[in-house]
Structures are given as structure tokens and as C-alpha cells.
Amino acid sequence: MNQFQYSRVTHSNAAVSAVSKEKAAMFIAGGTNLIDLMKRGIVNPTRLVDINRVPLNEIKTEGNSLIIGALALNGPVAESKLVTEKFPLLAQALNAGASAQIRNMATIGGNMLQRTRCPYFYDTTMPCNKREPGTGCGALEGFNRMHAIFGFSDQCIAVHPSDMSVALAALDASVLVIGPKGERRIPFTDFHRLPGDKPQIDTNLQAGELITSVTIPDNGFNKNVHYLKVRDRTSYAFALVSVAAALQIEKNTIRDARLAMGGVAHKPWRLTEAEKFLIGKPVSEASFSEAAKIAMQGAKAFKYNTYKLTLAPNSIVQALKVAAKLV
Amino acid sequence: MNKLFFDKVIGDPLNRVDGRMKVTGAAKYSAEYQLPNLVHAVVVPSTITKGRIKSVDSKAALRSPGVLAVISHENAIKVPGNADNEHPTEPPTGGQPLRAFYNNKVYFNGQPIAIVIADTLERAQYAAGLVKFEYDQDKHVTDFELNKGKGVLPEKAKKDPKSSLADYDRGVVDAYKTAAVTVEAEYIHPTEVHNPMELQAITAYWETDDKLTVYDKVQGTKPTQQAFAKEWNLPVQNVKVISEFVGGAFGNGLHNWPHETAAIIAAKMVKRPVKLMLRREHMFYMVGYRPYTWQQIGMGASADGKITGISHIAIGQTSTYEEFTESTVQQTKMMYASPNVSTRYRILPLDVSTPIWMRGPGEATGAFALECAMDELAFALNMDPIQFRLANYTDEDPEKKLPWSTKYLKECLEVGAEKIGWSKRSMKPGGLRAGEWLVGYGMGVGTFGAHRGAAAVRGRLLANGTIIFQSAVTDIGPGTGTAMVQIASEHIGIAPDKITFQLGNSDFPQAPNQGGSATVATVGSAVVATCNAIKEKLLTMAPTAEKRFANAKMEEILFDNGQMSLLKSPSIKVSYTNILKKNSLTEIDIIQDAKPDDESNKYSKYSFSVHFVQVHVHPTTGQVKVNKVVTCADAGKIVNKKTAGNQLIGGVTGGIGMALMEDAIIDHRFGRYITKDFADYHVPVHADVPQIEVYFVDKPDYIVDPMGTKGLGEIAIIGVAPAVANAVFNATGKRIRQLPITPDKLI
Incomplete structure (x- = not known):
């Protein structure tokens, strides 16, 4: 770990100005990912600006929307009645992530900003364009069992590891940020970006911008939802594939649908075409299979992750079946 | 069969003597x-x-x-x-x-x-x-699969054709090929890391x-x-x-x-x-690992299920500077009554660090291949896997042509089958469901030599009636000190709370490594020998305190509760403290050694286990849940059913990791591990470990040692992985021969 300065702020404006002043300064909240990255020499901030005392941990409703402060912790958010009653999909996704200990440290803002778990990213002796642009992608020709089947580039085939973000992408969430130029709101599906030729940049946040809250509109997806996470062990493992599925059903007909996948792309992978297809269709395995087929269009696998071409559609069908209470 | 031999692991097992120190942080580990x-x-x-x-x-x-x-x-x-x-x-x-x-x-x-x-x-x-x-x-060369043709006979086998590592042939080589029913298959066990x-x-x-x-x-x-x-x-x-x-430690x-x-x-x-x-x-990479091992088994049987031949080839990875070998093909040589058995063991030096024995070592790796092949052949014969094993049961060691010291494997099979509910198993794969999940049952047999080495133990009987023992042995987790206190208590006649067993210090008397499931037999025997020597000493000094012991012989005396008494006249008694006092001694201090006698060489000595597993497999996502495990062990007399049960549960948990998740992967372009932390190298978490029921035969084997014990630590894991793999086959009809059995292999 490199040496760094540490300062603590109690207001979001102070946080933004402290980080904006120094090129390699970073915010720190729960630190469950950042500290690991620093210990391994993957990120080397010159200053950590501790935002834990900025009052941004409220969970509240405004009108029909749910607003979660960026510093609210994953564990308490998953247990909050406001979340479990109206947005159970989010609660399920949060509980599918990490371990209880980590969920009690990690913040909502930090969860979105966690870096990929690609082993080439984590090993500083290996090539990785995300860690060190221009060194190449270790995973492209390497051990890519955990890697992307959508939206990758020849620069980077890593996937985003967050479960929570998959649910937020499905639920039409938006992210409120404050920066040197003031506040702005980013639709969740635009928050993360695809690697393209700049895989070192994970999100569309600008320099100095701080996440202050996440808003989820109440679209009525509280009854028929399911977050399915397929992984190598039952807990504390990243997804091979995950699916956030939410349906509104009336008389065995799908009135509205939300669908997103995790573990398949550099960002939470919202499946809007499949959603559109499902609207008006009968609740049946056949409808779900057809939606999964649509969702998989354009998927391409690498040497060790061809199984995802089967597992992903199977998981979509399974998640929809559970959401629709067919199983 | 007499089911009275079995006890569920409850009763009055002694708590660990160092348990409080461990949970309060008072126990000091090497970095502390x-x-x-x-x-x-x-x-x-x-x-x-x-x-x-x-x-x-x-x-x-x-x-x-x-x-x-x-x-x-x-x-x-x-x-x-x-x-x-x-x-x-x-x-x-x-x-x-x-x-x-x-x-x-x-x-x-x-x-x-x-x-x-x-x-x-x-x-x-x-x-x-x-x-x-x-x-x-x-x-560099690190890719096992690309180079497995370059496996070599270990030096030890070259120098000594009688070495257990040398090529072994019983009867006709590859006789299985002409059998009525045959199976041939390759099995891959990836590198696994101890990770205590x-x-x-x-x-x-x-x-x-x-x-x-x-x-x-x-x-x-x-x-x-x-x-x-x-x-x-x-x-x-x-x-x-x-x-x-x-x-x-698990071996590292x-x-x-x-x-x-x-x-x-x-x-x-x-x-x-x-x-x-x-x-x-x-x-x-700095402290050893279970080596990547490729195996091939050919096995044949007559139509009525008698094995006629087994051929087993195993190639394990080692480093270029040091040969590491293990007994990967041993179980194949002695477990089943086949007239024809051939084994070939090779090692493949690669530019990697040296492996080291990891729990159940080569035997566990070998059992994955052998016990899966047994399941495959039973299936090909349309025979129940338990019946198939009973049809090929051996009442003497077919390798050494010696009688077993003890073997209660049949009892293990019967009780385990009953407890797991084997009768519910469908002979046809995929025949059982629980909701949408496929249900499968599988079993695997494990065995490991009931080893015993030489050791010495010091005993100091103090004037206050307490006794302190010392041995250089370590306790890597099984509860060695606790077991030794129990053995000592029985043999010296002093209550456990007045006994201290000190260990883990090279100043103390000789003990070998704690490994190979030999510690209780080895050090426990020395505890018994030391207790006997102290009793001899007490007997010679007793008359000073109580004249009526003057002509007493050892076998006429009961040593119990800190005193000796005449069996025939229990009212004639004298306490150890009184004997010391009357002899003006502050303590009796004796070091006694013990080693196996030649008589035991007339027998073949093994511990046995059977693991029964019920799995649920999701038909479309490939997720495997081990739903229940029943393990039955023939490990001689069980000294402490609580710590012994604990060992079995730990071993089975390791076996679940071996079966379903552990996989240390090298990117051969760089020769570096890809999965090298607990995020990428998966070991089971609580949610992966189901109810594990353990049963012991609990019958003594006095040929191995005077306590009647046989080793337990290794057989806890040997045979678990094939039991899981066989259960997955029974659930899905998919035979996964490369561990670990992850969801991607089942869809």
C-alpha cells in the first residue's frame, strides 16, 4: 500500500471540494473494496476523503419514490421495511451480495462503484487494460470463465460484480450526484459504461462527483419479483449469471416487465427488448423462453464461458418462473 | 448384524481441555x-x-x-x-x-x-x-494436460521395485478388458490448497x-x-x-x-x-498443495457383479526440484476382491512449487477415481452400488494376503444405508424429484492405513495427586491433548481434571509429525506405557505406605480415583499421594517409549469409512445442494466421540469443497495462479454444509495399539467427493469426471 493523506469531512460540498483539489484523491466510505485495491497496489490514491460522517444515510419515501442515501449500508437497506415491502427485488439482490459482515460495512454508493473482480485486474503482474491501459487484456485469451458475453470490447471483457446494481437497473432507478458544477441526476442504466477503448473508466461520473442518493420510482413491482443468482457456492461468491426479474400480472397476462442480468457485461445488463416482448403475453414458460431467446441476441462467448450462453437464458426463464410463481 | 456397535455421536464426551483457551484468545499461535x-x-x-x-x-x-x-x-x-x-x-x-x-x-x-x-x-x-x-x-512448463505423457516413475520406485510406488500387478494385466461388463474412464482432480x-x-x-x-x-x-x-x-x-x-494445517x-x-x-x-x-x-504456492492428478481406470466384472479386473493409472504433478509422491492408487490394490489388479503411478515434474500431503492425501484423490468407477460399473451392471461392493467384499487383504486386524465396513454400509434412506434411491438417474429439484443418492468408500509409529511420553505424578504428561507432538485441531488426557485417565486412574497434557515443544519427549491419522495410536500408546511404568513404580513403593501391598501383583490391583486397591479386598487401599509422602518423594518422573510390536505385522491394518450423500440438483441452472450426509466410520475404539465426530464433520466438509468448488487454477501463459484468494478459490461456507450425521462402529482393534484405536482424520474425507459425484449422477444422469462439479458442467 502506498502512503496517503487522510481527511474527514462532514458535508457533501466539503467532500467534493476536497477530492477536486487533488488529482489522485478519492472518497472512502465503507472501504470494503477500496482498501483491498489499495493493499494490492491497484489504486494508489494520494488522499482519502472520509465521507462517513456526511449525513447521507437516510432511507425515505418521497411521493411514490424511494430515496436511499448513498451512505446507507447494504445490510440495513435490505432489511428496511420501506424496501422489503415495496421493492423486494432490491432487498433480494442486496442479500445475494457479499457476506453479512461486508453488507454491514458497504454503502449503497460504494456498492455501485466496486471494481470488477477479474483476476487479471487484481494481479499487478498480469496484463490488464482496466488497471493499466495499454498492457492488454489478460482475460481475452486467458481464464475467462467469469467474463462477459455482452458489450465487451477487445480491450476488456470484465464484468461488473454488483448484485444490487442489477436490481437498480431493472427498477428504473436514478442516481443523484453532486460535483464541482452542482447537482445532476443520472439514469441508472447510464451510470455504468461499457469498456470500449477506455476500460479504465467504469462509470459516467465526472471528476470530483459524489453520489448522494439513489431514487427508485414505485412502478408497482412488489409482488412478482425474483433475483436469481447462480454461483459456485451458496453464499459469498460472485455471480456466474444473475437475473433480476419483475412482473406485473393481471389475469395471467403480463402487464409490465423489468428484466436485467448480472455477470454478463461490464455493466448491469438491462433487457429492454425482452421486457417489451413480454408485455401482453400470457404467463407461461413458453413466453419466458421466447423472452430469454430475445435477451440472448448478440451474445458471444469466449473459451471458458460458453456455458453462459446456456446458463443465462436458463436463468432468465427460471427467474421469471419464480417471479410469476410458476414454481 | 449387531447394531449395538453403533452410537450416534452424543453421550458424555469430554470437552476439549484447551477449548476455553481457544475461544478466549488465551491460546498462543506462532505469530502471537x-x-x-x-x-x-x-x-x-x-x-x-x-x-x-x-x-x-x-x-x-x-x-x-x-x-x-x-x-x-x-x-x-x-x-x-x-x-x-x-x-x-x-x-x-x-x-x-x-x-x-x-x-x-x-x-x-x-x-x-x-x-x-x-x-x-x-x-x-x-x-x-x-x-x-x-x-x-x-x-516455463506448467500445463499438466499438455504434458501428462511425460510422467515418470518416482526415483524411489526405480531404486526399490518393492516400493508401494512401484508398478503393481496382481494376476493378469488389463484383464478387465475381456470381462462381460466393462467401464473405462478418465478422472481429473485439480490442484487444491490446504488453506487452514x-x-x-x-x-x-x-x-x-x-x-x-x-x-x-x-x-x-x-x-x-x-x-x-x-x-x-x-x-x-x-x-x-x-x-x-x-x-x-491439513498437511501443509x-x-x-x-x-x-x-x-x-x-x-x-x-x-x-x-x-x-x-x-x-x-x-x-509457498507451503504445498494437493497436486493436480489425472487418473484412468478400467474395470470389468462378470454379469453377476464379480470384479474380474481393475487397471488404475495415476499421474500427479510435482515440482522440478523435488519429487513429491503419495498413495493415490493404494485403495485400488486392497479394497475389492478382484483377482487381477494393475496400478501405475507416475509423477510429472512441472515448473511449480512442491506439493505436500493434503488431508486424506493421495488416497482421497485415488478414491475419487476408484469409487466413481465402482459406481459406473454398478450402473452398467444394473446393480445397486452397495450390493456391488458387498459382492466384492474382501475378508482378507488381497494385496498383502494378510488378515485384517479388524474390518467393520459391512456394518458401516448397512447403518449408513439405513440412516440416509438409501431405499428411497431410484436406480434410474433422474427418477426422483423434490419440487423442481432433481434428487440423487450416492455413496463412496474410504480407507486409510491404521498407522502407528514410535513415541515417548514423560509423566510426572506429583505429591498433590495431579499428573503432568509431556510430548513433543503437535495438535493441529483434532483435540490431541483432550484424547491423551482421556487415555491417561483410564490407564493411571486419575480424574481428567487432575491431568495436564503438555505438547508442541521439542524439549518434550519424541513424537513424530501429527499426520497420517497416526497420533492417537502412536502417542496414546506411549501414554499407556508411561502410565504402566508409573503404576509399576507405585506398586514397588506402596508397601511403605500400606504393608498389605507387600506381595501384591500388578494384575491384583485396581488403579482408580487416585488410589490403588486390591481387587479382592477393596478396603485395602492407599492413595498415590500417600505413597509419595511415605516414600519422601515430591514426584514420580518417568519417560517411557512405545512402538508397535512385530506381531502386528501379521495383519493388514486399515481404517474404513463410508459416506452417503443426498444431493439436490437444479435441472436448468446446474446448482448442486448437498442436502444430507451420513458418514459411518470404522476407526477402532473412539476415545472421544465429540472430538472424533468433529473430525468427521470437518473432513466431510472438506470433501464437499473438493467435490463442488475447490480449484486452484494456473494461467499457463504466465505460470501464475488465477484463483488465489478466498473470493476466487471457493471453500464451503455454512450455507453449503448440510446436516452431517456421523456414526462410529466403536469396536476396538488391539492389534494396532493398546487402546484399540485406529486413525480417523483421513478417512473423514476419503470417499466423500465420489459420493457427491455419484449422487449427482444419480440425480441427473450426468457423470462429471473432472472436479469440481460446478453449475457450468451440469447444464
Whole structure:
């Protein structure tokens, strides 16, 4: 770990100005990912600006929307009645992530900003364009069992590891940020970006911008939802594939649908075409299979992750079946 | 069959004598000794896989605050006992252990090539990142699959055709090929890493220039003492090894590794005690692992299910500088009554670090292949797998042609089948469901030699009626001290709470490594011998305190509750304390040794286990849930059903990891591990471990040792992975022959 300065702020404006002043300064909240990255020499901030005392941990409703402060912790958010009653999909996704200990440290803002778990990213002796642009992608020709089947580039085939973000992408969430130029709101599906030729940049946040809250509109997806996470062990493992599925059903007909996948792309992978297809269709395995087929269009696998071409559609069908209470 | 032999693991098992110390933090592990002037060390691993270090640039590290030294092959003091040879050819089987900082050669990725010493751990860690190396890189070979044709017969087998590693033929080679029903299959077991909770750690301290003390995480204080005495050309008594508590080891403390010598070199050079604890990542390549092993089994049987031939080939990975071998094909030689059996064992040297025995070692790897093949053949015969095993049951060891000392495998099979609900199993794969999940049942048999070695134990009966025992043995987790207190209590007639068993110190009497499931038999026998010697002594001194013992013979006396009494006239009695007092003694102090007798060589001695597993498999996502496990063990007399049950549960949990998740993967382009932390290298979490029911036959085997015990630690894991794989087949009809069985292999 490199040496760094540490300062603590109690207001979001102070946080933004402290980080904006120094090129390699970073915010720190729960630190469950950042500290690991620093210990391994993957990120080397010159200053950590501790935002834990900025009052941004409220969970509240405004009108029909749910607003979660960026510093609210994953564990308490998953247990909050406001979340479990109206947005159970989010609660399920949060509980599918990490371990209880980590969920009690990690913040909502930090969860979105966690870096990929690609082993080439984590090993500083290996090539990785995300860690060190221009060194190449270790995973492209390497051990890519955990890697992307959508939206990758020849620069980077890593996937985003967050479960929570998959649910937020499905639920039409938006992210409120404050920066040197003031506040702005980013639709969740635009928050993360695809690697393209700049895989070192994970999100569309600008320099100095701080996440202050996440808003989820109440679209009525509280009854028929399911977050399915397929992984190598039952807990504390990243997804091979995950699916956030939410349906509104009336008389065995799908009135509205939300669908997103995790573990398949550099960002939470919202499946809007499949959603559109499902609207008006009968609740049946056949409808779900057809939606999964649509969702998989354009998927391409690498040497060790061809199984995802089967597992992903199977998981979509399974998640929809559970959401629709067919199983 | 008499089911009275079995007891569910309840009853009145003694709590661990050190349990309170462990849960309160009072137990001191190797990294927890705070010596005066202690400094901290961090090892620097190589980042290339093969080649030579051209130069070491330690200038920046040395300028860094608090740094005392940067030690590499360029400046390390010479280790006097190191053989001065470029091409090692020494035992154990071939090659020799890697010598720390011996020369500029790099043999594997992650080889410790420097050690940085600083006044605090953080400063040492920081400076370690500043040491830079230039290399001349050579082309490396780490890909087992591409090179498995290059497997070689181990040196030991070349020198000794009678070695258990040599080619073995009973009857006709490849006789299975002409059988009525045959199976042929290849099985792959990936590299697995011990990964005990406690990281490898050593605190090294040179009291004087020729007196060394190490607090070291090892499985044997005496073997380590010998190794360091040899390495540093010191009289054995000048080396003291303390390993009082070991937080799990599973075999990786059965070898002394370069980081240990590196810390000792550093302590000598900075003239201060040096503490070194490895990082989790280092555990993957600095302290051994279960080697990647490829196996092929051909097996044939008559139509009525009698095995007519088995051919088993196993190739295990080793390093280029040291031959590691294990008994991968042993179970095939002795488990089933086939007239024709051939085994071939080869090792494949690669540019990797040396493997070391990992729980159940080669036997567990071999059992994966053998017990899966048994299941495959049973299926091909349309026979129940238990009936198939009973049809090929052996009442004597077909390899050694000797009677078993004891064997209660049939009892294990019967009870296990009943407890798992085997009768519900469908012969046809995929025949059972629970909701949408496919349900399958599988079983696997495990066996391991019931070994016993030589050991000595010191016993000091004190004037207050308490007794202290000492042995150099370590306790890597099974509860050795607790078991020894129980054995002693029974044999000396003193209540457990008045008995102390001290261990983990090379100043104490001789004990071998804790490994190979031999500790209770080996050290327990010495405890019994010491108790007997003390009783003899008490008998000779008793008349001074109570005249009526004058002509008493040993067999006429009951030793119990701190006193001796005449069996025929129990009112004639005298306490141990009174005997000491009347003889004006403050204590009786005796060291007694014990070793197996020749009589036991007339028998074949093995422990046996059967694991029954019920799995649920999701038909479309491939997720496997082990829903229930029943394990039955024939491990002789069980000394402590609580700690023994604990061992079985731990072994089964390790077996679930082996079956479903553990996989240390190397990217062969770089020769580096890809999965080298607990995020990428999966071991079971609580949610993966179901109810595990354990049952013991609990019948003594007095041929192995005077307590009637047989080893338990290894058979806890041997046979678990094939039981899971067989259950997955029974659920899905998919035969997964390459571990681990992850969801991607089942969709």
C-alpha cells in the first residue's frame, strides 16, 4: 500500500471540494473494496476523503419514490421495511451480495462503484487494460470463465460484480450526484459504461462527483419479483449469471416487465427488448423462453464461458418462473 | 448384524481441555509471541515462473523508514547445512527441498526470493513493494494436460521395485478388458490448497550464535528441530521448536518450507527476533498443495457383479526440484476382491512449487477415481452400488494376503444405508424429484492405513495427586491433548481434571509429525506405557505406605480415583499421594517409549469409512445442494466421540469443497495462479454444509495399539467427493469426471 493523506469531512460540498483539489484523491466510505485495491497496489490514491460522517444515510419515501442515501449500508437497506415491502427485488439482490459482515460495512454508493473482480485486474503482474491501459487484456485469451458475453470490447471483457446494481437497473432507478458544477441526476442504466477503448473508466461520473442518493420510482413491482443468482457456492461468491426479474400480472397476462442480468457485461445488463416482448403475453414458460431467446441476441462467448450462453437464458426463464410463481 | 456397535455421536464426551483457551484468545499461535526487540519480515515472491534473477535493487527499500535489511541470494549468509550442489539428487524420494536464497534460480512463480525486515509490519510490507528484480526468463512448463505423457516413475520406485510406488500387478494385466461388463474412464482432480484458517507463521530467535528458538506453525516439533539442526549444523538440543497451538494445517506443516529458513536467516543477520507470517496468497504456492492428478481406470466384472479386473493409472504433478509422491492408487490394490489388479503411478515434474500431503492425501484423490468407477460399473451392471461392493467384499487383504486386524465396513454400509434412506434411491438417474429439484443418492468408500509409529511420553505424578504428561507432538485441531488426557485417565486412574497434557515443544519427549491419522495410536500408546511404568513404580513403593501391598501383583490391583486397591479386598487401599509422602518423594518422573510390536505385522491394518450423500440438483441452472450426509466410520475404539465426530464433520466438509468448488487454477501463459484468494478459490461456507450425521462402529482393534484405536482424520474425507459425484449422477444422469462439479458442467 502506498502512503496517503487522510481527511474527514462532514458535508457533501466539503467532500467534493476536497477530492477536486487533488488529482489522485478519492472518497472512502465503507472501504470494503477500496482498501483491498489499495493493499494490492491497484489504486494508489494520494488522499482519502472520509465521507462517513456526511449525513447521507437516510432511507425515505418521497411521493411514490424511494430515496436511499448513498451512505446507507447494504445490510440495513435490505432489511428496511420501506424496501422489503415495496421493492423486494432490491432487498433480494442486496442479500445475494457479499457476506453479512461486508453488507454491514458497504454503502449503497460504494456498492455501485466496486471494481470488477477479474483476476487479471487484481494481479499487478498480469496484463490488464482496466488497471493499466495499454498492457492488454489478460482475460481475452486467458481464464475467462467469469467474463462477459455482452458489450465487451477487445480491450476488456470484465464484468461488473454488483448484485444490487442489477436490481437498480431493472427498477428504473436514478442516481443523484453532486460535483464541482452542482447537482445532476443520472439514469441508472447510464451510470455504468461499457469498456470500449477506455476500460479504465467504469462509470459516467465526472471528476470530483459524489453520489448522494439513489431514487427508485414505485412502478408497482412488489409482488412478482425474483433475483436469481447462480454461483459456485451458496453464499459469498460472485455471480456466474444473475437475473433480476419483475412482473406485473393481471389475469395471467403480463402487464409490465423489468428484466436485467448480472455477470454478463461490464455493466448491469438491462433487457429492454425482452421486457417489451413480454408485455401482453400470457404467463407461461413458453413466453419466458421466447423472452430469454430475445435477451440472448448478440451474445458471444469466449473459451471458458460458453456455458453462459446456456446458463443465462436458463436463468432468465427460471427467474421469471419464480417471479410469476410458476414454481 | 449387531447394531449395538453403533452410537450416534452424543453421550458424555469430554470437552476439549484447551477449548476455553481457544475461544478466549488465551491460546498462543506462532505469530502471537511478542519477544523483546522483535522485528517484522515480509517475503517477496518471484513474479516470473522460471529463470534467473539478474539483479536485485533494494536501494529504495533500504531507504524506506524502519527498514533493517533486505535479504536475497545476493547478500544472504550461507546456510551451513545446505548441500552444495547445483543439481539436487537427495532424498526423500528424489530432488531436495528448495533452499532459501541459495542461488539466483527461479523454479516457480511466487518463489520467495527476498525478505524485507523492518521495525513494524506495515513498514516491512511497504518496503517489500519497493524491491525490484531483473530477471533472465526461461520458457516455463506448467500445463499438466499438455504434458501428462511425460510422467515418470518416482526415483524411489526405480531404486526399490518393492516400493508401494512401484508398478503393481496382481494376476493378469488389463484383464478387465475381456470381462462381460466393462467401464473405462478418465478422472481429473485439480490442484487444491490446504488453506487452514491460520496462516503459516514463524518467529525465529537466535538466543546465541548457536542456539535457535523458533515458534513455528508445523505439524511436528521434533522433525522440525532435526531439520533446522541439520540445516544450521547445530547440535539438536541447540534448536528449540515451539508449536503449542496450530490453527489447522491439513498437511501443509509436514514439510519445512523456504520461508521458514528465510526468517531464520533474517534473524541471524539482523541479530533480533524476526516474525514472519505469510499472506493468504502465499498459501497457494509457498507451503504445498494437493497436486493436480489425472487418473484412468478400467474395470470389468462378470454379469453377476464379480470384479474380474481393475487397471488404475495415476499421474500427479510435482515440482522440478523435488519429487513429491503419495498413495493415490493404494485403495485400488486392497479394497475389492478382484483377482487381477494393475496400478501405475507416475509423477510429472512441472515448473511449480512442491506439493505436500493434503488431508486424506493421495488416497482421497485415488478414491475419487476408484469409487466413481465402482459406481459406473454398478450402473452398467444394473446393480445397486452397495450390493456391488458387498459382492466384492474382501475378508482378507488381497494385496498383502494378510488378515485384517479388524474390518467393520459391512456394518458401516448397512447403518449408513439405513440412516440416509438409501431405499428411497431410484436406480434410474433422474427418477426422483423434490419440487423442481432433481434428487440423487450416492455413496463412496474410504480407507486409510491404521498407522502407528514410535513415541515417548514423560509423566510426572506429583505429591498433590495431579499428573503432568509431556510430548513433543503437535495438535493441529483434532483435540490431541483432550484424547491423551482421556487415555491417561483410564490407564493411571486419575480424574481428567487432575491431568495436564503438555505438547508442541521439542524439549518434550519424541513424537513424530501429527499426520497420517497416526497420533492417537502412536502417542496414546506411549501414554499407556508411561502410565504402566508409573503404576509399576507405585506398586514397588506402596508397601511403605500400606504393608498389605507387600506381595501384591500388578494384575491384583485396581488403579482408580487416585488410589490403588486390591481387587479382592477393596478396603485395602492407599492413595498415590500417600505413597509419595511415605516414600519422601515430591514426584514420580518417568519417560517411557512405545512402538508397535512385530506381531502386528501379521495383519493388514486399515481404517474404513463410508459416506452417503443426498444431493439436490437444479435441472436448468446446474446448482448442486448437498442436502444430507451420513458418514459411518470404522476407526477402532473412539476415545472421544465429540472430538472424533468433529473430525468427521470437518473432513466431510472438506470433501464437499473438493467435490463442488475447490480449484486452484494456473494461467499457463504466465505460470501464475488465477484463483488465489478466498473470493476466487471457493471453500464451503455454512450455507453449503448440510446436516452431517456421523456414526462410529466403536469396536476396538488391539492389534494396532493398546487402546484399540485406529486413525480417523483421513478417512473423514476419503470417499466423500465420489459420493457427491455419484449422487449427482444419480440425480441427473450426468457423470462429471473432472472436479469440481460446478453449475457450468451440469447444464
